[in-house]
Amino acid sequence: MVTLLFVTPVAVFAQTTYDINIPTGAASPSAPFFWQTEKDGSTNGEITIVVGDSVKWKNGDSAAHTVTSGSDSIPDDIFDSGLFPPSKAFTHRFTEIGDYPYFCIVHPWMTGIVHVELGFQTLPNVGASVGDGMTKADVKYQFNRLVDKAIIDENTKSITFELRGQTQSDDHTLTLILPHKLISGTYSVSVDGQITSDFVQVTENDVSTLTINSLKASSQTVTVTGTSVVPEFGAFASMIMVFSLITVIILVAKRHSVLKF
Secondary structure, three states, X not given: OEEEEEOOOOOOOOOOEEEEEEOOOOOOOOOOOOOEEOOOOOOOOEEEEEOOOEEEEEEOOOOOEOOEEEEOOEEEEEEEOOOEOOOOEEEEEXXXXXXXXXXXXXOOOOEEEEEEEOOOEEEEEEOOOOOOOOOOEEEEEXXXXXXXXXXXXXXXXXXXXXXXXXXXXXXXXXXXXXXXXXXXXXXXXXXXXXXXXXXXXXXXXXXXXXXXXXXXXXXXXXXXEOOEEOOOOOHHHHHHHHHHHHHHHHHHHHXXXXXXX
């Protein structure tokens, strides 16, 4: 089923570092809490981030601590700060989706978990190879593989996105944020050349967010067709054409005037 929605714009976030504080007294098992997340103020040691983000644990306690990945006091060797003293910090960048439990080896009652979700990536300069090359934009996307290339067909008013790489999860949903200066109108979607109606188009001020649910791990292309794509001639090129045309008309008129004289 095709769904069209009109909503207010949503934000797309870049890679970020989030702080988790180890408070004074965390070395005691009777402390009211052992972590405090600056992102939302939670004190359970849990935080949700996206792939590429980092977490920075800052030791505000008077005792030394570790931040060690694993559970039930058993390290899993994904990350380990080693023992770091008061006023020091440990930072780890998360590059794969998943849940990452952690604890302090010295104080094993201090436990937490980092939830890593798939974030938005960028396909840069889409539209630079067509028309006058001046109408181009970055396309943000969220997918468990790489969107490698965007091919614009001015005749069919479509953009074909090539997919490649290994899947990072079982969720094959593709979300594209498409600026209207690249492609606009009510979309139709094809996956590997087959029309699908299993998508949702959310129209914002000057972009459309397209969520496609019918992909598989083996899908290779997604084609989005609209009512218009990157214009053959942008505004600057059109001005040059108009100026050139006026110049030619003036020159021709002057020539005719000289011949008559």
